[in-house]
């Protein structure tokens with residue numbers, strides 16, 4: 574089953590709103606018409622409550638939007654793998670371009686990937702930062718290769734989900750073409766033997782079918798995952 578990963582970013586503003594979004598996605602994901610495996614990645618502060626509301630038997634997976642590389646200690650403001658695991662999170666988005674833009678380095682991303690794996694959390698690595706819409710596809714592939722190599726640093730690729738998110742397509746309403754996204758996904762799968770190769774960047778209910786009809790293992794969805802109706806349509 575193909576993956577639909579919801580990246581809520583810094584939304585919604587209240588716990589009530591978060592719970593409401595989560596339960597609506599869970600209902601659609603549990604329906605017989607559901608065609609996708611759903612993973613929700615809310616802000617850290619909502620994970621506990623959503624986890625409890627979903628319950629242990631839920632078909633919906635839960636993830637975080639980041640993870641710290643140490644398990645414990647004097648690291649103010651950080652959240653560790655064991656903490657996330659204890660709340661029921663099984664996935665962590667790592668290396669999102671919005672984090673990279675705030676200064677996150679490939680070295681830090683690589684440490685976070687290792688920490689996630691060591692805690693039994695599946696990393697959802699985002700690559701594509703630094704790409705431009707006019708770049709030749711060959712150059713994009715070389716860029717992605719460099720990022721994946723630096724971020725994995727020996728981590729087992731068969732345990733990692735990688736999402737190609739061209740930075741120019743994120744939140745702009747201008748997605749990459751499904752054909753381009755498919756070629757990048759295939760490149761990542763063949764070259765690195767990664768577990769699953771996803772696409773992200775302005776994916777929504779009207780274009781999801783075109784992407785998921787290709788050799789792409791799923792979508793990382795930002796804006797459209799905050800719209801209940803749009804996201805339900807994507808699930809079914």
Ligand code: PGA
Pocket residue numbers: 580738742743744745773774775776793794795796797
């Ligand atoms: P978008 O965001 O779907 O709003 O473009 C995707 C992402 O940043 O993961």
